[in-house]
Amino acid sequence: MDVEILSRLQFAGTIMFHYLFPPLSIGLGLQLFLCELAYFRTKDLAWEAAARFWTRVFAVNFAMGVATGIVMEFEFGTNWAAYSRFVGDVFGSALAAEGIFAFFLESGFLAVLVFGWDRVGPKMHLLSTLMVFLGSVFSAVWIVVANSWQQTPSGYHIVWHDVQGEMMPRAEVTDFWAMVFNPSSVDRLTHTLIGAFVLGAFFVASVCSFYLLKNRHLEISKRCLSIALPTALLFTLLAAATGHDSAQKLAETQPAKLAAMEGHFHTTDEPTGLNLFGWPDAENETVHFGVQLPYLLSFMVYNDPTRPVPGMDQIPEDQRPPVWLPFQTFHLMVGLGTLMILVAMYACWTWYRGTFDQRRWLLWTIVAMPVVAMTANQAGWITAEVGRQPWIVYPSVQEGVEMMGLRTADGLSESVTAEQVLSSIILFGIIYSMLFAVWIFVLNHKIQHGPESPEELAEYKRKLQTDSMSEAFGHHGTSRGGGMMEDGT
Amino acid sequence: MSYELLTLIWFGLLGVLLCGYAILDGFDLGVGILHPFIAKDDHERRLVMNSIGPLWDGNEVWLVTFGGALFAAFPVAYATVFSSFYTAFFLLLTCLIGRAVSLEFRSKVKSSTWRRLWDWAFFLSSFTAALLLGIAGGNVMAGMELGPKYRYEGSLLSQVYWYPLLVGGLTVSLFALHGAIYLYLKTEDELQTRVRRVITPLFFVFAGLYLVVTLATWWHVPHATENLSAHPWLWIVPVLNALAVLNIPRAMHWGRPGYAFFSSSMVILALATLFSVEIFPNFMLSTIDPAYSVTLQNARSSRNTLQTMLIIAGIGIPCVLSYTVIIYWIFRGKVKLDPHSY
Numbered sequence: 001m002d003v004e005i006l007s008r009l010q011f012a013g014t015i016m017f018h019y020l021f022p023p024l025s026i027g028l029g030l031q032l033f034l035c036e037l038a039y040f041r042t043k044d045l046a047w048e049a050a051a052r053f054w055t056r057v058f059a060v061n062f063a064m065g066v067a068t069g070i071v072m073e074f075e076f077g078t079n080w081a082a083y084s085r086f087v088g089d090v091f092g093s094a095l096a097a098e099g100i101f102a103f104f105l106e107s108g109f110l111a112v113l114v115f116g117w118d119r120v121g122p123k124m125h126l127l128s129t130l131m132v133f134l135g136s137v138f139s140a141v142w143i144v145v146a147n148s149w150q151q152t153p154s155g156y157h158i159v160w161h162d163v164q165g166e167m168m169p170r171a172e173v174t175d176f177w178a179m180v181f182n183p184s185s186v187d188r189l190t191h192t193l194i195g196a197f198v199l200g201a202f203f204v205a206s207v208c209s210f211y212l213l214k215n216r217h218l219e220i221s222k223r224c225l226s227i228a229l230p231t232a233l234l235f236t237l238l239a240a241a242t243g244h245d246s247a248q249k250l251a252e253t254q255p256a257k258l259a260a261m262e263g264h265f266h267t268t269d270e271p272t273g274l275n276l277f278g279w280p281d282a283e284n285e286t287v288h289f290g291v292q293l294p295y296l297l298s299f300m301v302y303n304d305p306t307r308p309v310p311g312m313d314q315i316p317e318d319q320r321p322p323v324w325l326p327f328q329t330f331h332l333m334v335g336l337g338t339l340m341i342l343v344a345m346y347a348c349w350t351w352y353r354g355t356f357d358q359r360r361w362l363l364w365t366i367v368a369m370p371v372v373a374m375t376a377n378q379a380g381w382i383t384a385e386v387g388r389q390p391w392i393v394y395p396s397v398q399e400g401v402e403m404m405g406l407r408t409a410d411g412l413s414e415s416v417t418a419e420q421v422l423s424s425i426i427l428f429g430i431i432y433s434m435l436f437a438v439w440i441f442v443l444n445h446k447i448q449h450g451p452e453s454p455e456e457l458a459e460y461k462r463k464l465q466t467d468s469m470s471e472a473f474g475h476h477g478t479s480r481g482g483g484m485m486e487d488g489t
Numbered sequence: 490m491s492y493e494l495l496t497l498i499w500f501g502l503l504g505v506l507l508c509g510y511a512i513l514d515g516f517d518l519g520v521g522i523l524h525p526f527i528a529k530d531d532h533e534r535r536l537v538m539n540s541i542g543p544l545w546d547g548n549e550v551w552l553v554t555f556g557g558a559l560f561a562a563f564p565v566a567y568a569t570v571f572s573s574f575y576t577a578f579f580l581l582l583t584c585l586i587g588r589a590v591s592l593e594f595r596s597k598v599k600s601s602t603w604r605r606l607w608d609w610a611f612f613l614s615s616f617t618a619a620l621l622l623g624i625a626g627g628n629v630m631a632g633m634e635l636g637p638k639y640r641y642e643g644s645l646l647s648q649v650y651w652y653p654l655l656v657g658g659l660t661v662s663l664f665a666l667h668g669a670i671y672l673y674l675k676t677e678d679e680l681q682t683r684v685r686r687v688i689t690p691l692f693f694v695f696a697g698l699y700l701v702v703t704l705a706t707w708w709h710v711p712h713a714t715e716n717l718s719a720h721p722w723l724w725i726v727p728v729l730n731a732l733a734v735l736n737i738p739r740a741m742h743w744g745r746p747g748y749a750f751f752s753s754s755m756v757i758l759a760l761a762t763l764f765s766v767e768i769f770p771n772f773m774l775s776t777i778d779p780a781y782s783v784t785l786q787n788a789r790s791s792r793n794t795l796q797t798m799l800i801i802a803g804i805g806i807p808c809v810l811s812y813t814v815i816i817y818w819i820f821r822g823k824v825k826l827d828p829h830s831y
Binding site: 116119431 | 542543544546547549550552553554556557558559560561562563564565567568569570571572573574575576578579582583585586589590592593594597598637638639640641642780781787790791793794797798801802805806808809812813815816819820827828829830
């Protein structure tokens with residue numbers, strides 16, 4: 001295999017593995033903050049026990065996000081050196097801003113969030129939780145801005161530099177805010193964040209439904225569900241709305257991607273229908289086994305059921321993305337999104353009626369929902385990134401001037417060989433498989449252990465007070481702080 | 490502000506990020522290197538790990554931000570350095586992942602085999618990370634086989650030879666010493682006594698390697714002193730460096746470990762500054778033809794971007810410093826285990 005396909009595989013593999021964790025950190029961070037806010041306002045220990053429990057789960061997930069995220073920060077340089085030289089002036093700024101504004105904020109306050117429960121007051125702790133959550137959101141902001149710039153570049157021009165006698169192009173920022181607020185960044189950012197909030201809400205709902213099924217931690221589970229279920233419903237609906245906006249924007253900015261997602265090959269004068277599902281065949285430019293709803297795509301894209309949508313035939317052949325994968329992942333995402341809306345609606349309805357915990361099949365369905373939400377998040381990104389091909393930076397028109405794009409094939413590191421990439425893929429394949437196993441194992445361990453009951457927590461706090469008093473009077477505390485809670489958890 | 494000045498400021502800011510990383514993650518890595526040898530039982534091993542528990546993650550962010558800032562300010566250097574060190578860099582990333590997960594997962598399960606395994610993973614990844622950082626530094630100082638159009642013509646094998654290995658050894662011993670002084674500050678009783686006993690031998694190993702590397706640099710990297718000769722006032726850096734080195738045993742002897750830790754931090758600061766002075770104005774010197782080198786001039790971003798980034802840094806750095814101070818203040822004092830510890 002050649003360096004291009006190997007480097008793309010490596011990037012896809014490492015970014016998809018990394019992307020298991022950040023959306024859960026963002027989504028769970030919101031749930032954790034809401035639990036702690038509820039504790040802060042009510043002083044009810046059940047809420048505090050819940051917040052302490054979610055903190056432990058959050059910490060495990062966050063560490064995985066950091067560990068796999070460091071790789072991403074450097075992979076542009078290791079595998080995509082030509083790309084890095086072309087975009088560094090633009091893309092680098094967003095990445096550096098992410099480091100300065102988001103990573104330091106998150107990692108600093110994470111220490112207080114995880115290790116500070118008995119060291120700082122409730123106000124400082126709540127503030128730290130909020131800061132960690134905001135840090136993870138800022139991080140999403142900058143990285144999605146950077147990615148959106150690749151898709152819909154703006155606020156830049158191309159400057160040719162003399163490199164040892166050869167003229168080489170480079171994108172340079174002319175307007176920082178136009179670069180940040182490029183045509184797709186706001187739509188894509190809100191959709192990405194909402195996808196993360198959906199995952200977080202379903203994750204909490206899943207663990208709590210599991211406890212209800214096992215008849216454990218009932219009080220705490222019900223409280224957390226009272227936040228998780230309504231937020232799940234709210235965000236699944238918002239995901240559909242923002243997804244719709246993104247798709248409409250796509251018709252303007254990246255029609256090739258839209259055509260691939262819809263398996264829409266031929267432009268006609270007739271209104272365009274929407275493929276519910278099918279098996280697109282790019283070679284013969286047709287969709288096998290397709291079930292099409294007439295008028296719907298025209299209506300979805302233009303709010304006008306009769307206006308035809310341009311198809312793949314409008315795109316020059318050497319600029320067409322693959323069709324099969326974006327089509328399937330896009331349809332998968334939409335299908336799973338619809339499923340999540342239905343489940344969230346039904347769950348909220350039964351919750352309101354007070355019959356939620358009597359429907360075991362519903363509880364088991366919710367237990368499985370994080371996998372559904374995770375798959376939808378991943379599928380959405382596959383659609384966005386494969387649909388961007390063959391470009392690594394899209395060509396664009398800035399103030400009437402056509403700007404060159406950069407093809408993925410031209411973005412590679414010149415000095416890296418296929419053997420090197422293959423060995424790093426194997427190395428990271430092994431490491432990531434092990435990490436995944438350890439993550440599942442520890443997560444399961446945490447969930448099986450569960451939260452402390454409010455009574456246990458009250459007892460622990462009393463003991464902590466006596467210990468610190470006896471220390472103040474010069475006696476050594478008898479407890480090393482273990483006892484009630486399992487050490488190291 | 491002129492383009493030249495902005496370029497210099499950004500070179501300086503990258504130096505600050507590099508020093509921040511080396512000083513802060515330096516003691517983390519050092520603690521990891523000492524971990525299996527210094528702690529006798531599970532309780533002590535947890536104490537050692539938890540001495541850096543709340544801090545290591547924030548410390549590693551300095552490296553990540555260094556990467557981001559290099560990308561933004563000198564994209565050609567970012568692209569060329571990291572693709573040239575491809576294999577070495579993936580090994581370093583493996584080590585950083587190894588450290589993160591061994592800290593995070595070691596104490597989550599009550600099984601001595603599980604814990605032993607992660608203890609060794611923690612040691613091995615800390616040791617190798619320190620070694621690789623030194624090897625990379627040694628290569629950058631000596632120059633690399635950079636061909637035309639930033640195409641690197643060497644391989645991992647041409648990067649591992651006696652000189653970078655010596656620099657790697659120096660880095661390992663320096664971080665181990667720095668970590669030991671940090672542990673001395675954070676521990677008490679028997680564990681602290683044991684830490685105290687390794688500081689002196691570690692100091693002699695480090696001081697010996699320091700002399701050897703200095704001589705080796707004179708011999709192997711003749712251009713190393715060019716900038717010092719051109720600007721004699723810069724000699725203040727190696728002089729302060731030597732004084733800071735000598736101050737470590739003195740401060741420990743007089744029972745002032747905080748001062749010793751400050752001194753070892755200053756040693757790292759001085760060495761990182763010397764490194765920057767030595768390589769200036771190149772990021773990567775080509776041993777094939779100096780015209781192929783990656784320099785400040787040909788690696789930098791546009792003036793506009795350097796200026797915008799300076800504003801971002803101006804807003805960000807005070808925030809970063811304030812939370813760093815807050816976090817170190819909250820977690821000051823001797824390390825104690827509680828239910829939230831690793």
